[in-house]
Amino acid sequence: MDKERRLIIAGNWKMNKTVAESADLVNGLKRELSGVKEVDIVVCPPFTALSEVSKAIIDSNIRLGAQNMSEQNYGAFTGEIAAGMLRDLAVRYVILGHSERRQYQKESDALIAKKALAAHAASLKPIVCVGETLSEREAGQMKAVVETQTRGSLAGLTAQQIEETVIAYEPVWAIGTGKTATSAQAQEVHAFIRQILGQIAGEAVARKVRIQYGGSVKPANARELMGQPDVDGALVGGASLEERSFADIIKNTI
Ligand code: PGA
Numbered sequence: 001m002d003k004e005r006r007l008i009i010a011g012n013w014k015m016n017k018t019v020a021e022s023a024d025l026v027n028g029l030k031r032e033l034s035g036v037k038e039v040d041i042v043v044c045p046p047f048t049a050l051s052e053v054s055k056a057i058i059d060s061n062i063r064l065g066a067q068n069m070s071e072q073n074y075g076a077f078t079g080e081i082a083a084g085m086l087r088d089l090a091v092r093y094v095i096l097g098h099s100e101r102r103q104y105q106k107e108s109d110a111l112i113a114k115k116a117l118a119a120h121a122a123s124l125k126p127i128v129c130v131g132e133t134l135s136e137r138e139a140g141q142m143k144a145v146v147e148t149q150t151r152g153s154l155a156g157l158t159a160q161q162i163e164e165t166v167i168a169y170e171p172v173w174a175i176g177t178g179k180t181a182t183s184a185q186a187q188e189v190h191a192f193i194r195q196i197l198g199q200i201a202g203e204a205v206a207r208k209v210r211i212q213y214g215g216s217v218k219p220a221n222a223r224e225l226m227g228q229p230d231v232d233g234a235l236v237g238g239a240s241l242e243e244r245s246f247a248d249i250i251k252n253t254i
Contacts (some may be wrong), residue, residue, distance in 0.1 A: 001253055005210050007226060008166060008233035009250050010042035010065055010127060011240025012095060022049035028243035036061060038254050042093050043240070045080060046210040054089045065093035065127065068101060071114035083122035087193035094119050095127045095235070097153055099172045106164045108154025116153065120161045127166040127212070127235065128153050130193070143192060150196050161206040167193055167211045168235040174215025176237060184223045186213045190230035219248035
């Protein structure tokens, strides 16, 4: 696929997979995807499997991501994990502000922005998630919600840091529901997000930022979604838990 920006496809394994299962999955992906040069491939296992997966992907074209991190660098924050600890395991990306964390851990845009700054300070690339719920969409608030989240979650970042941030547009009503946004719906919001990025960081930067779509991405709909001009990849949940489906999503977009 001929794209303006290099596609980035990430698997968000969420709270699934033991260490052994994680190793099996990533070793299978390594075999399946070793020839792929056109797409940035990222897997985001649970924290407990990061070390094992990190070792397994040395010398491969698969990069490692985490699903969350603390906004703090170190200290008395029981249960938290700092950016530097992730770097220590050769983690390159970190998902921030996933809708599940916004919902269950009550993460705010301001907190997500602090985490994004801490990630950049440790040379981790954040994947910042934004997206409206079904009731917000039905109430005609989709653009207002996406704009508030985008501006708030990137507050304080320099234009250079924004350029190195990945945005994931994940309409909450499409996550884990089997209801995918149509490619036209995705394109509309992605173009809108890019317009906001232009206002925040300038047109030249906005043109370089990669905006992933997330929400029930599968092998059957990946090509159509990724064919949209402003859709630069995918953040995949359920379909990233199996070698066949994640590998096919990537292969179907090439
Ligand atoms: P899904 O999840 O692909 O299972 O809809 C996407 C996500 O939450 O990142």
